[in-house]
Amino acid sequence: MKKRIFKWENAVPKILIVVIVYLCYLFVPLTRQPVKIGATYMTMNNTFYTVINDEIRKRTDANGDVLKTLDPALSIKKQCQQIETFIREDFDVIVINPVSGNSKMLNSALKKARACGIKIIVVDSQLKETKNVDCTIVSDNYNAGVLCAKDMMKNMSEAKIVLLKNWNALSVKDRYQGFSDTIKGKPNYRIVEQVETLGQTEIAMPKMQETIRKGIDFNVVMALDDQSAIGSLAAVDSQKVRKKVRVYGIDGSANMKKLLSSKDNAWATVAQSPIKLGEKTANISYRLASGKNVPKKIIVPVHLITKENIDKYSIEGWQ
Structure with missing residues (x-):
């Protein structure tokens, strides 16, 4: 039988490839999935909500994440449809300024979103039923x-x-x-x-x-x-x-x-300060998306002009 001769010069390239792959596995993180935040305010015909949204967008843009903003134009039906959109598109967090704080239809839509693992933040107003809400952020x-x-x-x-x-x-x-x-x-x-x-x-x-x-x-x-x-x-x-x-x-x-x-x-x-409301909403969104605990309610001070x-x-x- 002919004896095989081991040649290092042939093996070295293969060994290097294995080592490089292993080192990449150790030190190069897996591709990060973007955090997806969906926002729906009662109307965008008010610069107050535009400013809140802009503060959130500053954070998502800086992190390479996604912010999708929809306008229900004071329609509770449209706002519920927008929540369905966020559910279908597998968003991580929903930021909502409710058209109506007493709507059973809206509570039902949020309950469905929560059951799908989506975190819920209510901003600048409240919902009467809060069991489906992770955090409410309001002015005093x-x-x-x-x-x-x-x-x-x-x-x-x-x-x-x-x-x-x-x-x-x-x-x-x-x-x-x-x-x-x-x-x-x-x-x-x-x-x-x-x-x-x-x-x-x-x-x-x-x-x-x-x-x-x-x-x-x-x-x-x-x-x-x-x-x-x-x-x-x-x-x-x-x-x-x-x-x-x-x-x-x-x-x-x-x-x-x-x-x-x-x-x-x-x-x-x-x-009020929509800038502070937006900043706090962005911070809470990322805390929730990373699985951290957050307060049930945050109240931002107001002052008279x-x-x-x-x-x-x-x-x-x-x-």
Whole structure:
């Protein structure tokens, strides 16, 4: 039998290949799957939600991850369909600003998403049913109402108040509760009319025009969001209301801050920070995606901006 001669020069290349493959296995990580975050806000016809979303996008873009943002345009049915889309496309986290905090249909959709292993974050408002929610991130909405009421009472000995509300949003109900609790038992401060605006300028303006034409006597508009406050200011101007009317808003939007500087009837707004809400939402999204524990609820402080202190704030954007 012919004896085989082992030749190192033939074996070395094969050994090197094996060593290189082994070292790659040890030191080169496997391809990272991108974190997928789906966001649906009640409407994108509000820069407040655009700013929150932009803060999340900064983080996902920096990490090479995915953020898909959908606009239900105030339709609970569309928002539920969007959640179904996130389920089908196997998203890791859903960020939702609910069109309605009381919707059974929405809770059912979120329950299905949670059963599929998707983490749920509610931002800027609440859901009445929270068992399918991992974290709720909101401004101190109750205190926002308190701050408006205290400022009104400090500056006025009596007030007849038109209240502008979006009753679908539980955050707005918290603002109302803070305001009404503060004026409770003080007969000089009365709510004389409540108007549903859905938090939209284009709805608030004609509704306030109608209120003025009905001859309702008022000297304060307590708008539970800035969009409605801006609509009410336009209505007061268009109807040429001669007496002094103090208009309060809540949000701290750039448009409302500009009006504080230029319109006599624009009196104050309670500033939220969509930048901070967005930053916290991004942080919680990544903690949840990596399997870490998070608080059930996060409350972000608010503060009052008035004609007296508006010069301390930029009027070009959000804080």
